[in-house]
Amino acid sequence: MNISKILNSLPGLSVLVAGDICLDRWCSYDPSLSEPSRETGIPRLAVVSTETTPGAAGVVASNLAALGVGRVTVLGAVGMDGHAFELIEALRRRGIDPSHLVREPRIPTFTYTKLINLKTGEEDQPRVDYVLARRPPAEADSAVVTSFERLAPKADVIIVSDQAETDEGGVVTQALRDAMTRVAVEHPGKTIWVDSRKRGEHYRRVLLKLNEQEAEECCQRIGRPDYQSLRRLIEHGTLIVTRGEKGALVCTEEGMRNVPARAVASPVDICGAGDAFNAGASVAFALTGDPELAVRMGNTVASVTIMKRGTGTASASEVLAAMAQTASG
DSSP states (O other), X not given: OOHHHHHHHGGGOEEEEEEOEEEEEEEEEOGGGOOBOTTTOOBOOOEEEEEEEEEEHHHHHHHHHHHTOSEEEEEOEEOSSHHHHHHHHHHHHTTOBOTTOEEOTTSOOOEEEEEEETTTOOBOSOOEEEOOOSOOOHHHHHHHHHHXXXXXXXXXXXXXXXXXXXXXXXXXXXXHHHHHHHXXXXXXXXXXXXXXXXXXXXXXXXXXXXXXXXXXXXXXXXXXXXXHHHHHHHTOSEEEEEOGGGOEEEEETTEEEEEOOOOOSSOSOOTTHHHHHHHHHHXXXXXXXXHHHHHHHHHHHHHHHTTSSSSOOOOHHHHHHHHHHXXXX
């Protein structure tokens, strides 16, 4: 099977995206209106327009929908705040099912607020993030785990996005990791694809994808010097380590091989490239079982999105065009 056939097969797939489903708020401010507050004298940023898009695991889900996956469902926990309303609406606009998000009034909706200068088009102010800096309430944790155990067996592919950088983590708790292991054992042929920024070494029986920095930090934490040791600790036949423009290392029982990235001149915005890679590579691996082909698919999807501002997506036609351009070049 090649990438073209993979794309043709996507409408028949059902994918569950679990973990840190976030909201990206792109707020344009007009510096000419930034007068100090009359009450406090503190300078203000005058936001004149806002665009909302799904972030973190939501970027993965958005790319799956853009590629043509038949059913994309997200699972995570959000607050009872306005950001949750904006996130749910942003997901629905993209044809993504948000009905299994757990609503929890005691937590904030994980939100990245990005401030864009209207005059320059640049993000030039500190970002304002709403983060879960403590463990989620036990009731929310239990509800997410229960839903995962119910939804996971029905999904053709499961993608887990563990993006929280706080010490306590976010939605992906140890209870949810244990549930993933149980599903992996009970359904050994199912692809469970995990991307974790800070806790890769705590997963078992799943395909772990890390970037180079995350993989190095994992190896340091476990006191083992190489990626193969990490793969054996995870107890899966494949570990993938992305290396940006250098490509990605595929680590299997047979050894390690680097799969080159698709060359792109002057990327516009690399934000969300890893999430785009996850979307393309995970479904390719599920359909073919070939990790090198999966990496090529993921690299191609990401090469399209980095030519767009913000956390862009890649359609099937754009992926095919990128392949044709590479072949002709």
